[in-house]
Each structure stands twice: as C-alpha cells, then as structure tokens.
Amino acid sequence: MRVMKHEKTSLAVAAALALGSASAVHAEIGLKAGAWDLSFSGNVNGFMTWNKCDTSATTVQGGLACNNGVGGSNELAIESGLLPSALVFGAKTSQSGWDIGVTIGFYPGITSSATGQRGLGASTIDLRQNFLTFGSKTAGTIKVGRDIGLFGADAILSDMTLLGVGSGGAFLGGNTTLGRIGVGYIYTDWIPQISYTSPKYGAFQYSAGVFQGMDITNFLSGNATSATLTAHEQPGFQAKASFEWTGTVGGKAWVSGMSQKVTARAGDTAPAGSTVSGQAFDIGAKVNVGDLEGVLYAYDADGIGTTAIGFDAAAVVGTSLEKRKSKGGYIQGTYKFGKFKPGLSYGESRLDLAGNESVATSGTLVKNNKSMVAGLYYSLTESLNLVGEYIQTTAENQAGGENKDSVIALGAILFF
Numbered sequence: 231m232r233v234m235k236h237e238k239t240s241l242a243v244a245a246a247l248a249l250g251s252a253s254a255v256h257a258e259i260g261l262k263a264g265a266w267d268l269s270f271s272g273n274v275n276g277f278m279t280w281n282k283c284d285t286s287a288t289t290v291q292g293g294l295a296c297n298n299g300v301g302g303s304n305e306l307a308i309e310s311g312l313l314p315s316a317l318v319f320g321a322k323t324s325q326s327g328w329d330i331g332v333t334i335g336f337y338p339g340i341t342s343s344a345t346g347q348r349g350l351g352a353s354t355i356d357l358r359q360n361f362l363t364f365g366s367k368t369a370g371t372i373k374v375g376r377d378i379g380l381f382g383a384d385a386i387l388s389d390m391t392l393l394g395v396g397s398g399g400a401f402l403g404g405n406t407t408l409g410r411i412g413v414g415y416i417y418t419d420w421i422p423q424i425s426y427t428s429p430k431y432g433a434f435q436y437s438a439g440v441f442q443g444m445d446i447t448n449f450l451s452g453n454a455t456s457a458t459l460t461a462h463e464q465p466g467f468q469a470k471a472s473f474e475w476t477g478t479v480g481g482k483a484w485v486s487g488m489s490q491k492v493t494a495r496a497g498d499t500a501p502a503g504s505t506v507s508g509q510a511f512d513i514g515a516k517v518n519v520g521d522l523e524g525v526l527y528a529y530d531a532d533g534i535g536t537t538a539i540g541f542d543a544a545a546v547v548g549t550s551l552e553k554r555k556s557k558g559g560y561i562q563g564t565y566k567f568g569k570f571k572p573g574l575s576y577g578e579s580r581l582d583l584a585g586n587e588s589v590a591t592s593g594t595l596v597k598n599n600k601s602m603v604a605g606l607y608y609s610l611t612e613s614l615n616l617v618g619e620y621i622q623t624t625a626e627n628q629a630g631g632e633n634k635d636s637v638i639a640l641g642a643i644l645f646f
Contacts, residue, residue, distance in 0.1 A: 258270065258271045259271065259646065263321075265323045265324075265325075266321050266322070266323045267321070267322050267323065268319070268320070268321050269319070269320040269321075270317070270318070270319055270320075271316075271318050271320075271645075271646060272315065272316040272317040272318050272645070272646060273313060273315060273316050273643055273644060273645045273646070274315045274643070274644050275310060275311050275313060275315060275641060275642065275643035275644070276308060276309070276310065276311075276340050276641050276642065277308070277309060277310070277311050277394070277395050277407075277617070277639045277640065277641030278306070278307070278308050278639070278640050278641060279305075279306070279307050279308075279309060279395060279407075279637055279638070279639045280304070280305075280306055280637065280638045280639075281296050281304060281305040281306070281307075281635055281636075281637045282304050282635060282636045282637070283295075283296035283297060283298045283302060283303070283304050283305055283635050284296065284297040284298070284633040284634050284635055285297070285298060285299065285300060285301065285302045286299075286300070286633065287299065287300050288627070288631040288632060288633055289594045289627065289631070290594065290596050290625040290626065290627040290631065290632070290633050291449075291450060291451055291452060291453050291594050291595050291596060291627070292449040292450055292452075292453075292536065292537065292541070292542055292581070292595060292596035292599075292625075293596045293599060293625025293626075293627070293633050294397050294398050294408060294412050294413060294537070294599045294601075294623055294625055295397075295599075295623040295624055295625040295632075295633040295634055295635040296623075296633075296635040297633040297635075307341070308340070308341075309339070309340060309341045309406075309407065310339045310340050310341065310405060310406045310407070311391075311393070311394050311395045311396075311406065311407055311409075311617070311639070311641065311643065312389075312391055312392055312393075312394065312395060312396055312406055312407050312408065312409035312411075313392060313393070313406065313643065314337040314338060314339045314356060314405050314406050315337065315338050315339070315340065316335060316336065316337050316338075317335070317336045317338075318333065318334070318335040318336070318359065319333070319334050319335075320332070320333045320334075327366065328364050328365065328366060329363075329364065329365055329366055329367075329371075330362070330363065330364045331362065331363045331364075332361070332362050332363075333359050333360075333361055333363075333377070334357070334359060334360050335357070335358050335359030335360075336355050336356075336357060337355065337356040337357070337358050337405070338353055338354065338355045338356070338405075339353050339354060339356070339405035339406060340353055341353060341405070353405075354405060356405055357376075358376070358377075358378075358420040359375075359376060359377055359378075359420065360375050360376045360377075361373050361374060361375025361376055361377045361423075362374050362375055365427075367429060368429060369429070370426055370427055370428045370429050371426070371427045372424070372425070372426050373423065373424070373425045373426075373427070373439070374423075374424050375422065375423070376420055376421065376422050376423070377420060377421075377423065378418055378419075378420055378421075379418040379419050379420070379421045379423070379441065379468055379488070379539075380418075380425065380437050380438070380439070380468040380469060380470040380486050380488070381416075381418060381468045381470070381486045381487060381488035381510055381512065382415050382416050382417065382418035382486065382510075382512060382529065383418040383470070383486070384470070384472070384482075384484045384486070384514055384516075384527075385410075385414070385415035385418070385512065385514060385527050385529070385560075386409065386410070386411070386415060386417070386418055388514065388516050388525045388527070388562070389409050389410045389414070389415075389525075389560075389562070389575070390562055390564055390573045390575055390603075390605055390607070391409040391410060391575070391603055391605065391619065392409060393607055393615055393617055393643055394409075394605055394607070394617045394619045394639060394641075394643075395407045395409070395617075395619050395621065395637065395639035395641070396408060396409030396410055396411075396413075396601070396603055396619070396621060397409065397410070397411075397412070397413045397599075397601045397603075397621055397623045397637075398411070398412070398623075408537075410560055410575070410577050410601070410603075411537060411538070412536060412537030412538075412579050412599050413558075413560075413577050413578065413579055413599045413600060413601040413623065414527070414558055414559060414560030414575075414577025414578065414579060414601075415512070415527065415529060415558065415559075415560065415577070415579070416510065416529060416531065416534065416535070416536065416537065416538065416539060416556070416558075416579070417537065417538040417539065419444070419538060419539055421441045421442055421444070422441070422442040423439050423440065423441045423442070423468075424439055424440050425437060425438065425439025425440075425441075425468075426438055426439055433473050433474050433475050434471070434472070434473050435471070435472055435474075436469070436470065436471040436472075437469065437470045437471075438467075438468070438469035438470075439467075439468060439469075440465035440466070440467060441465060441466040441467065441468050441488075441490075442462070442465065442466065443462040443464070443465065443466040443490040443491070443492055444466070444490065444492075444538075444539040444540040445458070445459065445460045445492065445540050446458060446459040446460075446492050446500075446506055446508075446533075446535070446540045446543045446544055447460075447540055447541060448541070448542060449535075449536070449537055449538070449541040449542050449596075452542070453542065453545075453592050453594065453595040454591065454592070455545040455546055455547050455584075455587055455591050455592050455595075456499075456542050456544075456545060456546075456595070457494075457498070457499055457500040457506070457543075457544040457545055457546045457551060458494075458498045458499045458500065459492040459493060459494045459495075459498050459500050459504070459505070459506055459544070460492070460494075460495055460498055461492065461493040461494065461495040461498075462490075462491075462492060462493070463491070463493055464491055465490075466488060466489060466490030466491075467488065467489050467490070468486070468487070468488040469486065469487055469488075470484060470485070470486035470487075471484065471485055471486075472484040478519070479517060479518070479519050480517070480518045481515060481516050481517035481518055482515065482516050483513075483514070483515040483516075484513070484514055484515075485511070485512065485513045486511075486512050487509070487510060487511045487512070488508075488509070488510050488534070488539075489507070489508065489509045489510075490507075490508050490534075490539075491505055491506070491507045491508075492505065492506050492508070492540070493505045494551075499546060500544070500546050500551050501546070501549060501551060504551045506533045506543060506544045506551070506553055507533060507553075508531070508532060508533030508534040508535075508540075508543060508553065509531070509532055509533065509534070510529060510530070510531035510532070510534040511529065511530055511531070512527065512528065512529035512530075513527070513528055513529075514526065514527035514528070515527075521565055521566040521567060522563070522564075522565050523563070523564045523565075523566075524561075524562065524563050525560070525561070525562040525563075526559075526561055526562075527559050527560055527561075528557070528558070528559035529557060529558055529559060530555075530556075530557045531555065531556045531557065532553055532554075532555050532556075533553035533554070534556065535554070535556060535581070536556045536558075536579050536580075536581040536596070536599075537579065537599070542554065542581060542595065542596075544584065545583070545584040545586065545587050545592070547584075547586040547587055547591060548586075550586045552584035552585050552586050552587075553584060554581055554582055554583065554584045554587075555581075555582045556579065556580060556581045556582065557579075557580050558577065558578050558579035558580055559577065559578065560575060560576060560577025560578075561575070561576055561577070562574070562575040562576075563575075569608055569609040569610070570606065570607070570608055571606075571607045571608075571609075572604075572605065572606050572607075573603075573604075573605045573606075573607070574602075574603070574604055574605075575602070575603045575605070576600075576601070576602050576603075577600065577601060578598060578599070578600040579598070579599045579600075580597065580598050581595070581596055581597060581598075582597075583595070583628060589628050589629050592628055593627060593628050593629035593631075594627050594628070594629065594631075595627060595628050596625055596626070596627060596628075597626050597627055597628045598624075598625070598626040599623070599624075599625050599626075600623070600624050600626075601621060601622060601623040601624070602621070602622045603619055603620070603621050604619065604620045604621075605617070605618065605619040605620075606618045606619075610642075613644055613645050613646060614642060614643075614644045614645075615642065615643050615644075616641075616642050617639070617640070617641050617642065617643060618638075618639070618640050619637070619638075619639040620636070620637070620638055620639075621636065621637040621639065622634070622635075622636045622637075623635050623636075623637075
C-alpha cells in the first residue's frame with residue numbers, strides 16, 4: 231500500500247475524485263492489485279449554520295433566501311456544506327495499448343433524510359459517480375457513465391464556497407447547501423453521458439459529448455404557469471473548451487455550452503407533444519497573480535431555467551407554451567497569506583418571464599437570487615481546513631417583493 235500525494239491539486243482534477251481539494255495537499259490512498267492501480271479518496275465535512283430568516287408575508291417561489299413567514303423563527307442546523315462527504319474508488323490499468331479505468335463515488339450527507347429533525351432519522355448516500363474511461367495520451371479519453379457535466383462545471387469548481395456553505399443553508403432539507411448554485415451559476419449536475427476529452431494541445435483542451443436530457447420541472451412549489459415536460463426523444467449535447475497558462479500572471483479561461491430538447495408526455499403540465507428546445511452558454515476566467523486570485527464568470531440561457539437545469543425553464547398560459555430566458559454570473563477574489571485565505575464573492579441569477587406571462591399570473595415567481603459571501607479558510611494541517619463564512623442572500627419575485635436572510639457558518643472539511 232502507498233499514499234500518493236499531489237501538491238496543489240486543482241479542483242477540476244479533484245472533481246473526478248471527490249469534487250474538492252485541501253488547500254495544500256490532496257492525498258490518495260493507493261494500492262496495487264496485479265496489473266491494476268487502485269485508489270481511495272474523499273472528504274468528510276460538517277458545519278454549524280445560524281440562519282436569520284425572513285419573517286415577512288412575501289412569497290418568492292424558487293427564491294433561495296429562507297422565509298419562515300410571519301411569526302416564524304430563525305434556523306440553526308449542523309449539516310454538510312456545498313460538498314457532501316465522499317468516498318471515491320478508482321481503478322486503472324493499461325491493456326492492449328489502451329488506458330482504461332473505472333470510478334465509483336459515494337457521497338453521504340450528515341443530515342437526516344426524514345422530513346424535519348426527529349428520532350430514528352438516517353442520512354442518505356448519493357451515488358454521483360459511476361463511469362468507465364478508455365483512451366490514450368495521444369488519442370484522448372472517452373467516458374461512459376454518470377459524472378459531472380461540462381456546461382457550468384468550471385463555475386462551481388472555481389467557487390470558493392466549494393469548501394464551505396454559501397447560500398441555501400439550513401432550510402432546503404437536502405443533502406448539501408447550495409454555495410453559488412442559483413446565485414451565480416446553473417448547477418452543472420451529475421449526468422449520464424458518453425463524452426470525449428481531447429489530449430492537451432499545449433495550453434488548449436476540449437471536451438464534448440451526448441448527455442441524458444433533463445426534465446423541465448418546477449423548483450420548490452413552482453408557479454401556476456410553470457410547465458413540466460418529461461419525455462426525451464434524443465440526447466442532449468454539451469461541450470467545453472479551455473485554455474490554461476502559467477507565469478507571473480497565470481490562470482485559466484473557458485467557454486462551455488449545452489442544448490437539449492424535451493417533449494411533453496401525458497400527465498405533464500404542457501400541451502401533449504409540445505417541445506422545449508433549450509440552449510445555454512457560459513464564459514469564465516480565473517487569474518492568479520502570486521497569492522491573489524480572481525474569478526469572473528457569466529452565463530446566458532434560453533429554455534434551460536435557473537438554479538438547476540430544467541427548473542422553471544418554460545411556461546404555459548392558456549394553450550401557449552414558451553421558454554423563459556435566464557442569465558447570471560459572479561465575481562470573486564481571494565488572497566492567501568500563510569495558512570489563511572480570506573475571500574469575497576458576489577453573484578446573481580436572473581429569470582425572465584416568458585413572452586406570454588405577466589406579473590398578474592406569475593408575480594410570486596422568482597426574478598432574481600443574489601448573494602454576497604465573505605469567507606475565511608484556514609489550513610490547520612495539509613489535509614484539514616477550518617472554514618468560516620458570512621452569507622447574505624436576497625430573493626426577489628417578479629412583482630418586486632423580496633425575501634432576505636443572513637447566515638453565519640463555521641465548520642471543518644478534511645480530505646484524504
């Protein structure tokens with residue numbers, strides 16, 4: 231058995247293992263079994279979050295600020311952050327001139343899967359990764375199975391709250407918080423796919439593939455006009471290109487895009503046989519000057535929705551079905567000195583009404599989710615980070631009503 235250490239492992243590389251990285255060293259536990267190289271890696275994290283929730287009568291459907299209503303209370307939780315904990319198994323070898331491998335990743339949360347917090351609750355395991363790869367250094371690599379998508383992947387992998395909490399803490403009841411999902415980018419998600427990644431041509435690399443299409447559905451309780459479409463007669467398509475450089479000013483720039491077509495089936499809240507063809511595009515850059523790092527990111531989408539792919543992506547008013555447009559982005563800066571890395575981040579995600587909608591029919595639907603995050607990340611050891619964040623989130627509906635919350639999060643995340 232051996233321990234393989236990778237200095238300053240990038241989050242993009244770590245995503246193939248555990249969607250995360252310690253600030254200094256990420257270690258894999260590896261062993262040899264015949265011709266196969268086996269590896270185990272992962273993380274465990276937990277955070278205490280204090281959420282000062284909105285207590286107004288304003289409704290924002292799809293809003294990411296906590297609102298417990300008039301007379302409501304604040305929320306305290308001990309929960310996973312944006313990353314769930316993880317245990318990722320990998321195996322790779324070379325056969326007949328091909329490099330082949332498999333990856334299976336288990337991602338448990340620490341909160342109860344039961345509604346509310348009550349006795350005999352149990353946490354859940356999210357099997358996010360389950361894929362095989364084959365290829366070579368000169369031909370590139372083909373991936374078959376379930377893994378992180380291409381569109382929006384670099385946005386979340388560059389998000390400083392990946393090691394913390396961000397927005398969406400304490401009230402969604404899910405396995406994790408949201409970080410900047412829905413408040414700066416659309417969630418890339420973990421999607422069944424057959425994709426190809428090219429070799430590196432100097433600083434340039436690209437990926438493309440066919441992906442399982444995602445349903446069009448309602449986020450949270452949804453809106454009276456929000457459509458649902460669940461039939462997929464063809465795959466979706468995603469692609470990404472990146473350019474990475476080093477030097478006194480180093481960094482990475484990327485563009486990615488996706489398209490999919492979803493059809494209404496019997497029982498969907500859309501005219502039978504109607505379709506939504508959605509497209510999305512993003513662009514971003516991460517630049518390093520010494521210990522200072524900045525990230526700038528933006529996306530634009532039509533018929534893809536907000537927060538996650540397909541959420542509130544289309545509307546039905548009467549017999550008319552139309553797509554909704556969305557856009558957003560975030561800006562972030564961090565500075566590392568010694569074992570400390572403070573950071574500031576601001577982002578927004580906007581959703582426009584479809585052409586046949588009005589405030590009269592859809593006034594409570596979310597128009598804008600935005601947040602500001604101030605974080606402090608401390609490397610107690612080469613594998614263990616202590617994290618503190620302060621998060622302010624505002625959710626605005628189409629009629630101009632707002633919900634606001636503020637969160638203090640303290641916790642730790644350990645990678646192995």
